[in-house]
Amino acid sequence: MNDSPVIEMRGVAKSFGSKAVLRGLDMSVSAGQTFALLGRNGAGKTTAIRTLLGLLKPDAGEIRVLGLDPAHAPLEVRRRVGYVAEDQTMFGWMRVGQLMSFIAPFYPTWDATWARELSERFELPQKTRMKHLSKGQQVRVALLLALAHRPQLVVLDDPTLGLDPIMRKEFLRDLVTYLQGERVTVFFSSHLLYEVEPVADAVVILDHGRVVRQAATEDLRASVKRLVAGTEGAEVLRGLPGLLDFSDHGRQVSAVVQDIASARPVLANAGIAAQEIDLNLDEIFEAYVIGRTKERPDAKPDLERVA
């Protein structure tokens, strides 16, 4: 497989009127990865995805999707990418089979056999109208349509939005089974971190239209740590490189750093004994997007996790 990134964004900016939504976005997605775009509501996830597909023109910056510029070749990009939009509304009057027949001619690589197979696997009733399907079935139809033309890249914009927890799990199970197994590059946005964690190879954290961190999920977990020390270590913790969050809890202080390897020598030199606590993706995300580097009296530490 070609080593060049499947998605590359460099300095992408997009504003709607006076509101800047993307502010110099940089990211790179390698082939075969399952890549999660994380951000709070309004962080710019959907805007970033729409620029990738050529549905929005960026004000500045460069984008390459499968080697193509979506601003200049939007149709070619969309032919080669499977896309499930956020809260996608399909044509309610169409039956599932009709919808498949309607969509197929737009994709030269549409594989009717594969589409039928997916339909059976997803247990989709061919003769039921879209408006009579459950939300979960509608999402599966959208996923089927995104996959049936055997795309090299699948872009899913918060695909589990509106599904109940069991349906979300089932959807992600399908995602893992059918996409990762096929070596398809998956780029998906979500704000449900506990769902992303088991399936994402790499994540990018978006905040106010900027990438605050892009890393492999494992690397992120290995490098971002919470440090807990006595109050005598407060000043040292506050001065740590890559500090994301700092909290004073009375008898203890805690800090979240983005690179534990560079924090350790500083602590050792200062003679501070700090406990390192592993963080899950949810906590890492929180540290990046709402972490504060000054004293926060209301903060509640996760002291139960202190070994």
Next chain:
Amino acid sequence: MPSLIWKEWHEQSWKLGFGCVVLVAMAVIGLRSRIIADDSMIAWVCFLGMVLLPVLSASGLVPAERSEGSFASLLALPVSRWRILAAKTAMGLVLCAGPMIAAALGSLLVAGGREMTSAQMLALYARSTASGILLFIWMLALTIRLPNETRASLLGIGVLIFWIVATLGLAYQSVPPLAMTVSPLALVYGFFNDIAGGPPLIGVLAAQIAIAIVSWWWASRQIAAEDRS
């Protein structure tokens, strides 16, 4: 493109049936009962078609789909937006012309050559259909960004009233007759009233086709810019 037309047909064909039933019934029942003169009856059928069909078509093609939420899905497909608009326009033309053609055939069968010659009857239907299509293009361009069918219908009715009033104003003696060519109703107005010193029918048609092309191009620009700028 055939796929897009198939979709539009499935979504809009009930309107075609509705339009055909209403206009044919009105023409046949009105002409058979002879409650008024044939030319007046046909003029009423033409007026109804010219008023009803463009509003019904223009409001149902884009704004209705937008309010249902499926328009975004359509725009996200790998198909150019002008093709989407072309398919919708083609369906709109069928909706405007189909019931008028059906009513014309019904009128010919019931009263062709009775008080009006068949040629006169067809000429009135043809001019009314052309005016209806021109109004549809105006309405399509003006309502394409509206979020729902109700607002589009209201604006469509506004456009209609504007052109009815404006056409009467343009026909006023103090206005140069050439100005009449900008009205999509000039074709019908010219059938009933001589526009002294005005342009010939072919001139009016040429001007109207030019305006319709510009309006359609403007509509396509709007749809192309949608969400992208």
